[in-house]
Amino acid sequence: MKINLFLIASLFLINSHLNADIRQFKFSRTNTDLNELTRIVSIDAVEEDSVTAFANEEEWKTFLSFYIPYRIIIPVKYPKSIEMTDDDLRHVNWSKYPTYQAYLDMMASFERDFPLMCRIDTIGYSVRGKLLLAACITGDLEKNSQKPEFFYTAQIHGDETAASVFMLRLIDTLLSSYDKSEDIQKLLNEIQIWINPISNPDGAYYLNDSTFIGSIRYNANSFDLNRNYPDPPHVSQPNTHIRQPETLAMMAFASQRNFRMSVNFHGGTECVNYPWDSTPARHPETLWFETVSHEYADTARFYSPLTYMSNFNRGITNGWDWYPVFGGRQDYMTYFHNCKEVTIELSDQKMLPSSELKTYWEYNKRSLLNYIKNMEQGITADWSQNQIIPDSVEIVTISGLMIPVRKNHAIFHYPLNVGFYDIYIHYEDSTDSLKSIEVCKNQLTNLTPRVSFTDKDVLHPDNFCLSPVYPNPFNPETQFSLLCSSPGIIQLNVFNIQGKLVTRLNTGFLDAGEHYFSWDGKDKNGKGVSSGVYIIQAQQSKRTVRQKAVLIR
């Protein structure tokens, strides 16, 4: 009897914890203004005629003042299907969820087992002092070379569980496949991948450190962290939520890094959701977002039953079209950091039964890898040798797209769709204009930097060299310089790829020093030549130097 009473008492205790002060509820979509309500409660899903939402105590009081009829959703209190383990997930075939300790141990093991490829960084701490961790994964980590950076982050809603296991499994796959797969080796040699498996550990391990049962959407202060970020200026009444420790840590982390693409993983439905969430206006790169989102969803759909990711437009949706969100991370990263972020919802069930983790991983594993490869199509530049690093890169063809260049990060990189782009590179007191820069499928176009010869080069007694042309490819004009340590007659000519003379740029005497030239893509008769590869060749007595120039009409 005594025991029974104790049991009842503890069940009651767990019950009250499970409910916390967070309510999940449903109401009719008819006659409701979602644009207003999304500022008051945390909308989770919008269906044809109904809306599902969460609210903390304060949000609930405000919602009640609208007199909207609602139905409370009672959470399943003890889902038997959520199996946890203290063990390494690799030992249980990735079919259980990790306890907090198992999670920490696994993250530590990645760094310990692959010290040359993996470093675990602490992004910050949760309200209850839990660790917000990210694995940095790349080839030649020890060289500390700068590379384009990519970011995956999961479980910002503590009760949307599947992605944390997928993230751990992805880290393991990347690290353990590096030596076996050329594909992964290439990816890791070119990109630095950051993975944060649990971004709301307090919500995930809400009841205690050993279970996801009783996990909550919000953090320990009852804030939805995915409604807690600064809104872009296109939002007329930006949210004024108190920024939570998890949010501030993530904001500081994003400012230190140089992310160009990221994903925020969720559960509760199955789709890829792309910006904007916070305005009906279309993002100028909507075509890019739709392309990469479809690639993710189509690949997952190919490897899964017909019903998977079959909602919306073949599994993808514009954020606002689904429902407005203010304070979301996706729009924050996309607007404030020029890091194109999408939100991926992995399973209709928020808490995917642990027995289904392997199946859903199979649906998604190719998409998870392929999505990172989108980083390898776009533009890039390495300004590490430049004396002056530009302030910003403006992609004129995409209205309003101005990307600040980080002075401590000389590798510039931006993923783009296939096509031609006019680009301005803004320096403090000048601007370089690059016309019709072509981005080809699965390739990065190098915005070849201007190379200035150093004093050492000029003073060297025996130097004779041509700088790379800039811009390259070019249209209508490209520039370059010739450095000669001794004066003399110098022939400077342009040849086509067949070796036929196109035009002469210099035939006479030049002093020692650096001389600047340009070529306007015209032949010796002043007629514009066609698109193609041309060789610029300088010759002084017996010495010859060449550079390639690509003209794109």
Ligand SMILES: [Zn+2]
């Ligand atoms: Zn979510």
